[in-house]
Amino acid sequence: MSHKLFSRRSLLKSGLGASAAGFSLRQTTPEAIAQDHPVLGTYPAGVNGSTIFIGGVFPLTGPYSASGKDEQLGFQLAIDHLNNGSRITDQIPSLTKGGGILGKKIESQSADSETKPDTAVQAATRFIRNNKAIVLTGGVSSAESIAMQKLGQREHVIFMVGNSGSNDTTGKDCQRYGFRAQPSAYMAAKALAPVLAKELGATRKAAYLVPDYTYGTSVYKSMKEFTEKTGWTTVTEQLAPLGTTDFSSYLLNIANTGADVFVNVAFGADATASTKQAEQFGILSNMKYVVPNISQFQAKELGASIMGGTYGTQSWWWTEQDSYPLARIFVEEFEKRNHYKPDWGASEVYIQLLVWADAVERAGTFYPIEVIKALESGEKVNSIYGEVYYRAEDHQMVRPVPVMVGKKPNKMEGPDDFFQVLNLVPGEQVLPPFPETGCKMPDINA
């Protein structure tokens, strides 16, 4: 941990930053804060003491509890690294000094959202009002995340979105106080479609199984748009209503269409059930399988014999550690603590907290408006996803989108080696053109 302080590079950086540090040190004393920044949200009430509070809201019961637990563990690891230093924070210049953020240790708590947006909002509100949380994170479903993002906007507390794949989160529901790291459905589709065209062919007939709610239809729209651009035809859109556990009716329809690619937009337990059932209907033997947004643990639950040969994307896969050294450390540390390799719930929350902490250190204050400005500045931060930054216009993190294919059992080099990452598509290439996202960002002083 501390041995890095004496490396040449860090000395240089600290030297260069000395003046800046001195400057910001002056600014972080409570009196200075009180004079320089007005009351806003939980500032300065939440930062006046010797500790600050960070709240995490994750579904720990209910259908998405597997992802929620994963996020929670990533959350806990991030807090630990920020408080006590780590090999990762050592390599992020603003976070090397450890001991919390701006000299204040972090206290944290996680609350169960029960996979319900209402409970999520309640827990988040409690963290704000009672604990004076200075930042919040969490959410597995887009519904939860969008609801908490809006709450953050209203209460002037920054919300770093855990998981949310819907375009709306940085589209029509974008918020000045919300920041999203996961690639949107648009980005995932744009990254995936060319790979699909190359690997599977340019003139395929695709049948879609789409869960009938806004997240599902959002993914479908983006996939349809980009695959049709490469020459695919969309043969059918089977909308499965909320609460469907038996997809046989829809799979029968799909099997009867003569399509040769089956695209499954379902998420979570629905993805597992529908995939299982599709395999039993023989669809996976007759058609290629594409999952535009692979759920956490999906491969583990279904097994490599089913998921082998499946094309898709997910926000992060642990073999990216081969490309990003910080990711390797992250996987090691997480696995040591929790005895399994982290999935993209954990990685998302982890990276969000570290990027936020970096922004606070750079801003030199917890004052939300300054932190937002720092996050919007476009300055690149080294992270477990490589160098990332937020696009100021819609608060979408610009980060690589991994496109991967499932490994068949005989190709696996270990029990968790489910996917081969084919392409790490740079975020800039797949960002949606800004005005068309529908995002109307509130004024920074709103």
Place this chain on the structure above:
Amino acid sequence: MVEWDSRRAWRWLPELSMAIALTILPFAFDTWLGSVDLLTRILIWGVFGLGFDLLFGRTGLLSFGQAAFYGTGGFVTAYLLTSGTLNSAWLAMAIGIVIASVFSVFVGFLALRRVGIYFAMITLAFGELSYFLENSPLAKWTGGENGLPGVGAPSIRIGEFDYSFTGSWPSYQLVAGFFFIGFVLARFIVLSPVGVVLTAIRQNQQRTAALGHDVRGYKLAVFVLAAAYAGCGGVLLGIFQSYMPPDAFALETSGQLVIQTVIGGAGTLIGPAVGAAIWLTLRDLLQEVPAIGDLWKFVLGLVFVVSVTFMPNGVVGTIIKLWSRFWPRRGAFASSARADDGANLNETRLAPLTSGLRSTGMTPSPLALEARRISKSYGGIRAVDDVSLALPEGQLHAIIGPNGAGKSTLLRLLAHEEMCDSGHILLHGVDLAGADVTAAFQNGMAKSYQINQLFPQLTVRQNLRIGALGRQRGRLRLDVFQSAERFSETEAIIAALINELSLDECADIVVSTLPYGAKRQLELGLALAGRPSVLLLDEPLAGLSPVERDGVKRLVRSLSKGRTIVLVEHDMDAVFELAACITVLQEGHKLAEGTPEEISGDPKVREAYLGGTVMP
């Protein structure tokens, strides 16, 4: 569940205590918990629960679908405000509540066709239907699985004064205000005749109907009322959070309401709020205990099961029970009229009321009750076969026969508890075709039952009140702002009945603890409470001791002055003593009819009873 009547002196105590509590509690929550929000949430569940408690706690209708109305109210209001259709939040709130109530009329009409478990299942299904509708077909308006964020709050603008209910404390004030108003209204309802009828429905629905109350109408009324409260709760939720969540419609929401009500205490009005306080506090607290963490739901489930098992009256109900044990109410209530005149006064007060029946324009019939060739079959069995009866005014007519002759069925048909397969029944010359037992009572015909049909958890006085209010107020009257005990004429009737039936000493004792003889008296009293002109008595002497029998016989004789009585009895001595005319039934048809002398001498009758050759 515990009944809580109230003395006039104490009548306003709950409201006053509530006002004080609502003023003090927020400060306690703010100081110790850091914010008043939890209390606001508890009160939102409290509003939701006030209506549910009236529906379930008071009337006994367990609905698992209240979320349908909670969500409807909330989403209608949220949509109106977020889409910019309406600027006035108050108006949007009102519309939300109204639409939720209208929706409930439709649901109630279908669901209330059944009772008990069926009713619960039907309401559950409608709740799920609403949840599903919100998520897909109506997603354009409801935001689907995301819900509707950005719901604005109402404000009061009078001249220069502009107060908007946004923010922690103002939200509390808004919600507390609604809760208080809702509580006051609920108290009015509970203390009104409507509340009395609802309680009666829960304890003995059949008898309530037989005492002249339109049970279906009242049930629908309380169902709609509960929906209005639910809609109000949903509206407040959306405004408080500035976000209307889709899970307002979920089965879990309806379930949580039920759980909280049971833990807090059903039938106590504040039970749901107390239950919410316990549930929400425990939910937050348990998660913070490291050993429990995400097992919090398991622990809460266990708490719930234990609570249902050992504290069936809930927290508040148990407190009330203990309170009444340590401070039992002494002495009778002062009723507004005292029966101190004796027989004459009683006769006037209890004299039959023949109003309510309009003759069909023909000359009034000399027959009080007439049955023309009525029949009833059950499956293959003809229980009543082509029986005709003609009772002139003031006759005491007995119906006798061996077991299985059809006497009880005949009486049930006369009382309009069941419909005849064929034939007509005329009351004072008017054919009440298709009328039900409630209409029969309202038109002056009442029945006293062979097996006591009382309201076991109420006092004698309260029992009689249900009967007396029936005729007084008609089938259905939603006079919620009246106090049930302030109808002086009704109270006078009750007092007269108590006196007449020698129930003075046990007038304010709960019926379930009374000896059989007193219960039997009360059974008769209930039939009399409606001042009927035609009385049907089904084995009034059953199970009584000889002394008690004499008392009842005397009563029947005195009652027969000015009334027409149909008496079914097995006690032949009594029958021959009292009856002016006797009808003998056998296997559903009329065997013989005539004066006591004619009947006792009739060989066919002897044979039917003794079965076989006539003994000399």
Place this chain on the structure above:
Amino acid sequence: MPTLPQFLSQAFNGIALGSLLALIASGLSIILGTLGVLNFAHGSMFMLGAYTAFVVLGHWDSFAAALAVAALVLLLVGLVTERGLIRFYYRRPAEDQILVTFGLGIMMVEAVRHVFGPLSQRVPLPSWGQGVINFGFFLYPLYRVEVIGIVAALLFAFYLLLYRTRLGLVVRAGIEDPLMVELLGTHVRRVFMVVFSLGAMAAGIAGATYAPLAAVIPNMGEPFLVQCFVVVVIGGLGSFFGAVVGGLIVGEILSLTTLFDPSYAQAAIYAVMTLVLIIRPRGLFGTMGRE
């Protein structure tokens, strides 16, 4: 407009869906009819059957064994639940019974989540159930066809038990009039215990049978619970035949509506339920006056 092959394939699928619902609902219906208890824990019992199958198949590669063990385990669970908890509620109003089974259901789900974790467990298809059958114009998973067979056999066994044995006679009498049965000298309480256990067992076997077809997660029983209520309302309270016919009807509705507008599939079953309530409130085969 759907083509005939499409229609037929969905109709067949409806039988598969519906037969499973019929099995679960018949258990619920006899418990409801005999004991008057609306078992809100029924969905959790279904789930327990699935998890039992998962555990058994982890040690022993016989699907038949998994089914048998699931049946036994749930029989035991039903017994313990009835003796340990439900029987104290017979004298209590019906609502209390609903409430206690509701709480019990929650506890079961959370306990399973704690023990097994929230990830979906993998229950493999039996070796004799793999592959598809070619019906000419559509392919259908072999196992689902076998499920129809298994369920039909179980329902038939149930039928024999209810209509051809002395125990069944007492149970059916108990559905009609429990008081009279008791007065006639039968230990009604013992009958209740048997019925509750049998009902739980039906749900458990259904769960074990269904496990290879779906995601085995702690919450898996919830959607089935509400659908079962609809089945019981349509078929009639306490009626075994009603549960079977009702289950098939609901299964068909769910399947056939996907040919037209799947977003109304769930709403359609509630609509039919409402229709039944209007036209024939006691359900297709229900006994009059049994509330």
